[in-house]
Amino acid sequence: MQGRTSIAITSALEAGASYADARFVTSAAETARARNGALEGLTSANQIGIGVRVIADGAWGFAATSEPDEAAIRAAARRAVELARAAATTRRNPVRLTEVEPVIDDVRASFEIDPADILLQDRIALLMDCDRLMNKSDVAVTEGHVSVLRQSKHFCSSEGADIHQELIETGGRISATAIDGNETQRRSYPGSHGGQVMTRGWEVIEEMRLAEHAEEIAQEAVALLAAPQCPSGEMDIILAGEMLALQVHESCGHPIELDRVLGTEASYAGTSFLTPDKLGTFRYGSDVVNISADATIPGGLGSFAYDDEGVPAQRAEIVKNGIFVGYLTSRETTAQLGLGASNGTMRADGPNRLPIIRMTNINLEPGDIPMSEIIRTTERGLLMDTNQSWSIDDKRLNFQFGCEVARVIEDGEITGIVRNPTYTGITPEFWGACDAVADEETWTVQGVPNCGKGEPGQTAHVGHGVSAARFRNVQVGVLGDE
Numbered sequence: 001m002q003g004r005t006s007i008a009i010t011s012a013l014e015a016g017a018s019y020a021d022a023r024f025v026t027s028a029a030e031t032a033r034a035r036n037g038a039l040e041g042l043t044s045a046n047q048i049g050i051g052v053r054v055i056a057d058g059a060w061g062f063a064a065t066s067e068p069d070e071a072a073i074r075a076a077a078r079r080a081v082e083l084a085r086a087a088a089t090t091r092r093n094p095v096r097l098t099e100v101e102p103v104i105d106d107v108r109a110s111f112e113i114d115p116a117d118i119l120l121q122d123r124i125a126l127l128m129d130c131d132r133l134m135n136k137s138d139v140a141v142t143e144g145h146v147s148v149l150r151q152s153k154h155f156c157s158s159e160g161a162d163i164h165q166e167l168i169e170t171g172g173r174i175s176a177t178a179i180d181g182n183e184t185q186r187r188s189y190p191g192s193h194g195g196q197v198m199t200r201g202w203e204v205i206e207e208m209r210l211a212e213h214a215e216e217i218a219q220e221a222v223a224l225l226a227a228p229q230c231p232s233g234e235m236d237i238i239l240a241g242e243m244l245a246l247q248v249h250e251s252c253g254h255p256i257e258l259d260r261v262l263g264t265e266a267s268y269a270g271t272s273f274l275t276p277d278k279l280g281t282f283r284y285g286s287d288v289v290n291i292s293a294d295a296t297i298p299g300g301l302g303s304f305a306y307d308d309e310g311v312p313a314q315r316a317e318i319v320k321n322g323i324f325v326g327y328l329t330s331r332e333t334t335a336q337l338g339l340g341a342s343n344g345t346m347r348a349d350g351p352n353r354l355p356i357i358r359m360t361n362i363n364l365e366p367g368d369i370p371m372s373e374i375i376r377t378t379e380r381g382l383l384m385d386t387n388q389s390w391s392i393d394d395k396r397l398n399f400q401f402g403c404e405v406a407r408v409i410e411d412g413e414i415t416g417i418v419r420n421p422t423y424t425g426i427t428p429e430f431w432g433a434c435d436a437v438a439d440e441e442t443w444t445v446q447g448v449p450n451c452g453k454g455e456p457g458q459t460a461h462v463g464h465g466v467s468a469a470r471f472r473n474v475q476v477g478v479l480g481d482e
């Protein structure tokens, strides 16, 4: 049989589409999960399918099938055209797309250690080792997981693009929860929600050295039970690692998604304060704040070779010396705003979902001060570590983040820990109060594997390159106290 994607495109064009693209996707995800010394689950999920996206009568249509035989693919293509024609009856202006050079390419996943070579029993043994090291008195729950995703994607368009792309993602995390009476404290490594995930092989797990951190996080969870509550009031804070990544994610990554800005996407705290009149002039942060969107970083969870419109991965400036200068865009939104070519951020969560604008790696560019120097020059502050909770309003302006632990800094030295810390702020004021960004020595790309958006919901895997940053006079307090 003729290639699946070309069957889809030929059928869509025969049915009257003026543009068509098709994605044939196969993926396999494997996770091993342990809890309290027992194997809690071994899951493996395979997906196969083809999604067909068309423009007919000036409107979008999309249909997908998980049965990749010729008849089902032809039916999906015809259905996409029917849906487009129906949508066209209520659409005022026809869809326009900015140009993209149609590419023919074949991109392999890159890794040093193939996860397929790591036996299941060795993956489980690693989790059990960590459990043993975390198992201390007062630690009530120990958890750990390692996961691997492999995906193969074949994208073709009626403009002549023909791109085969392979992807691999590897990640993991451990955590220890200590309980004493009503007090519960958890410490996780590395990061709290999905742990660390990268588009690399098993070397990611080896470099994390999970077992070497197991004892230390369990001890700290226990120590937090007896630690003082976080103080309340205005204080300097330092954010690093996963917490700084989440701060960039929620207060910059989401509001720069141009579909939110234009009002076509409003789910999950959906719109944005970064309206088009602000592009190029709005002061988003202080002079030391430089943010880029970069899908080309080797290993970043938001890295790929081509997006799901066949646009090559790019690096785009978002905030330059504190001024807001760029959005995450698509071929349609760039045409709507007259912005030139798409910067390549359209991605779909699987073959049966329409691509939407998603973060790539949204990075806070490193500054020129060592992390140790930022701590040394902080008179009275808190180093917030590992996100625990977050909330942010619809326009992405007012936010509150809770962390697993905060380290107290007095006269330039870390002197102890406090429990249940939170901080609040208003996005441009908060970034405006950023007076120091640490240099590349502590700069790493943190993976966020659980970014939700869309209706029906889609989960994106995105990344954030961050070092550490200090913010002056931030409102801090105790989680749960309002």
Ligand SMILES: [Zn+2]
Pocket: 249, 254, 450, 451, 452
């Ligand atoms: Zn998100």
